[in-house]
Amino acid sequence: xxxxxxxxxxxxxxxxxxxxxxxxxxxxxxxxxxxxxxxxxxxxxxxxxxxxxxxxxxxxxxxxxxxxxxxxxxxxxxxxxxxxxxxxxxxxxxxxxxxxxxxxxxxxxxxxxxxxxxxxxxxxxxxxxxxxxxxxxxxxxxxxxxxxxxxxxxxxxxxxxxxxxxxxxxxxxxxxxxxxxxxxxxxxxxxxxxxxxxxxxxxxxxxxxxxxxxxxxxxxxxxxxxxxxxxxxxxxxxxxxxxxxxxxxxxxxxxxxxxxxxxxxxxxxxxx
Numbered sequence: 001x002x003x004x005x006x007x008x009x010x011x012x013x014x015x016x017x018x019x020x021x022x023x024x025x026x027x028x029x030x031x032x033x034x035x036x037x038x039x040x041x042x043x044x045x046x047x048x049x050x051x052x053x054x055x056x057x058x059x060x061x062x063x064x065x066x067x068x069x070x071x072x073x074x075x076x077x078x079x080x081x082x083x084x085x086x087x088x089x090x091x092x093x094x095x096x097x098x099x100x101x102x103x104x105x106x107x108x109x110x111x112x113x114x115x116x117x118x119x120x121x122x123x124x125x126x127x128x129x130x131x132x133x134x135x136x137x138x139x140x141x142x143x144x145x146x147x148x149x150x151x152x153x154x155x156x157x158x159x160x161x162x163x164x165x166x167x168x169x170x171x172x173x174x175x176x177x178x179x180x181x182x183x184x185x186x187x188x189x190x191x192x193x194x195x196x197x198x199x200x201x202x203x204x205x206x207x208x209x210x211x212x213x214x215x216x217x218x219x220x221x222x223x224x225x226x227x228x229x230x231x232x233x234x235x236x237x238x239x240x241x242x243x244x245x246x247x248x249x250x251x252x253x254x255x256x257x258x259x260x261x262x263x264x265x266x267x268x269x270x271x272x
Contacts, residue, residue: 029170033143033163037178040160041111044264045118045141045178046101046257048094049194050125050185051087060088090185091128093216096250097183098132098140104258106138115180115261116141120171121162125185127154145171172197180264181212181257184244186220202243203236210267212260213244214253221246
């Protein structure tokens with residue numbers, strides 16, 4: 001009677017999902033995205049960060065209209081609907097900027113594989129940016145993360161460039177690794193975390209490539225975090241305030257990004 005062959009380790013699902021294979025799971029979240037990005041010839045990215053909770057103008061208006069149609073008298077519900085309607089401009093601006101950048105990149109690069117609009121893959125600002133890139137007929141990437149709420153992949157990510165991560169740090173690696181620019185829209189804890197991590201990596205020289213980092217809507221960010229005050233108090237240097245740029249319109253952001261991306265392109269050609 002022959003001894004039955006044991007299951008190969010790499011085919012043992014129970015082992016691969018166990019604590020003993022954590023290193024393999026981490027490595028797979030590096031190697032699998034790397035192979036797919038190379039297959040799709042994604043060379044570099046423009047990354048959009050921002051709140052997952054911001055609604056499109058269409059959705060926000062419909063919600064407000066529905067409340068009014070039903071004679072809603074709950075002041076808190078009306079306040080939230082009014083706030084969502086005000087914030088919807090960020091969705092529209094992210095979508096428009098992504099559309100413009102993708103149209104520019106498509107005309108300049110054939111096949112379209114440079115400065116791909118990339119997000120965390122979820123709803124809100126992430127959806128808006130992926131949607132704008134899709135409107136322009138370009139590639140667009142989403143690096144999603146498994147969370148108990150909010151983070152379902154939006155419908156505008158390219159199927160081949162739709163990624164799902166378990167580990168936050170591996171997701172962040174891919175968001176940063178290929179990026180040549182970051183656009184930071186209003187957001188919450190996650191957006192603050194992403195913005196501060198990118199700033200810290202640049203400040204400490206861990207990122208050596210030239211990046212354009214844009215904070216959108218100065219009034220919002222100055223109400224949320226007083227970065228110039230950090231320089232006044234001596235906890236950062238005055239020169240650190242030059243690590244990012246304030247912008248208050250889509251036109252401003254486009255004017256900041258396009259020359260930067262052209263400069264990046266010129267340098268990359270010289271290095272070949």
